[in-house]
Amino acid sequence: MSAADPDPAVIDPASLRVLVVDDMKLMRDMASAMLRAQGIGIVETCDDGATALQALDRLDAASLVCDLMLLDLNMPGMDGIEVLRHLAERSYEGPIALFSAESARVLRTAETLARAHNLNILGFVEKPLTDSAILRLLGKLSGGAARATINADEPLSEAELLDGIRLGQIEIMVQPKVSMTTRQPIGVEALARWRHPQRGVIGAGHFIPLAENGAAAEPLFEAILGQALRAAAHWRAEGLVLQMAVNLSTANLTRLDLPQRIATAVSDHGLKPIDIVLEVTESRLIEDQTAALEVLTRLKLKGFNLAIDDFGTGYSSLEQLQRFPFEEMKIDRQFVGMAAQDQAARAIVSSSVRLARKLGMTTVAEGIESRADWDCAAEQGCDVAQGYFVSAPLKPEALPGWIAAWLTRKD
Incomplete structure (x- = not known):
């Protein structure tokens, strides 16, 4: 959230940038369409973990932020669990929601791991994505921690x-x-x-x-x-x-x-x-x-x-x-x-x-x-x-x- 925003409990969806990371094109397309239908301004997609990390590097180089990452867990190559480890090593502070068709128990374990990494985890969203799940995530962004505007290269002192x-x-x-x-x-x-x-x-x-x-x-x-x-x-x-x-x-x-x-x-x-x-x-x-x-x-x-x-x-x-x-x-x-x-x-x-x-x-x-x-x-x-x-x-x-x-x- 920018310093000019009058209230941290109110976020304009049109100002948000969401990154969807999923190896299935159908899931990426569905999530993108539903997010845009809720007024999200920018939706980007990646088909694997390595590409997602590169996308974050690109945003950081341009002094831009990812306001929310929807991260699939079960992907070929670099899976979501490995992505979480890399994000922790980068001291990544952006909000993350786990996005998967895995069982609730597996999702809960992954959420616990993310919190152990001190990542800003909002919880998990079960597939298929629903409008109500998107609204819950937006509510967490609006009333919870501010958008990830802190530059990891300039930590708070x-x-x-x-x-x-x-x-x-x-x-x-x-x-x-x-x-x-x-x-x-x-x-x-x-x-x-x-x-x-x-x-x-x-x-x-x-x-x-x-x-x-x-x-x-x-x-x-x-x-x-x-x-x-x-x-x-x-x-x-x-x-x-x-x-x-x-x-x-x-x-x-x-x-x-x-x-x-x-x-x-x-x-x-x-x-x-x-x-x-x-x-x-x-x-x-x-x-x-x-x-x-x-x-x-x-x-x-x-x-x-x-x-x-x-x-x-x-x-x-x-x-x-x-x-x-x-x-x-x-x-x-x-x-x-x-x-x-x-x-x-x-x-x-x-x-x-x-x-x-x-x-x-x-x-x-x-x-x-x-x-x-x-x-x-x-x-x-x-x-x-x-x-x-x-x-x-x-x-x-x-x-x-x-x-x-x-x-x-x-x-």
Whole structure:
């Protein structure tokens, strides 16, 4: 997305360039026709992985970007899995959707591999391509990370991020969470964006890792928390009571003064700890468990709600549930998004819900992107839904209008 774009939640399809990589001409032609029918401005096709990499080199040489790559997995010569490895070696940051007729289980494994490569993977699309699948991908592009405008040859620096924080370039979007039984909005999650004057709007996945355990970690958290608390206080003043969820980083969990600092900030904004949910990703808990245990226990004693994020993707999930005082389990989107089609993913969601209930925890189904996802998560007993079917991330000021529209939706 260009720096001139007014809102990262809105992308003009005519401005997008999509690369379709598939060895079958029929599939390439069908995908191209359907993408153009949705208003996509430029659709390019490649019949194998090596040609796709050459196409990316050509675009990079011309200072152009690929806004979305549809990548087939099973191709002669260089297959899609090998392409993913080459993309990771290039530190490729463009959005990728896997596009294949392979089984859902194979697709899920490939998606997991892509995420392990730290690639910007949007998920997978089963063949044959449908209009609804294209719309879901466009929704992810619109509300998720910004278009791939970052030049891999000019990586972001910590100094650049510190300047961005100081100049007020970090802003939050909020993604609603709703009850699956009453459909009532119950809270939002604060998601960071960096509105860079030269690079455009940068998604959190590009700069949050840069801040971890560095000089930018604390000021970045303060910037995000401050905006989140101001938004929550503003809504409350208008009679809108919603919990605000904010993510904690590894650096946060080693700061023993964090509980009092957050408590003071919450009080200064006229809010209470119960109004705030602090989310922690499983993998971050293994960095320094002693410090994390103290910090999270003190936060709990002060009345804050604690959530374990991306449940099921870490290394010792059950141990984390036993050791830390969580009351909310966020089931990872890779399981929720697969559950309607894949028996193994559905079993993972179901067993996670049962475990959470026995521990007295609320469950949040992340990645609800369709009615089928919603129905499946509800059938498994999930308490709360979050995802693009409910809403893409919004600017805080747009939330009241979204609530009014959501409460009148019939789907």
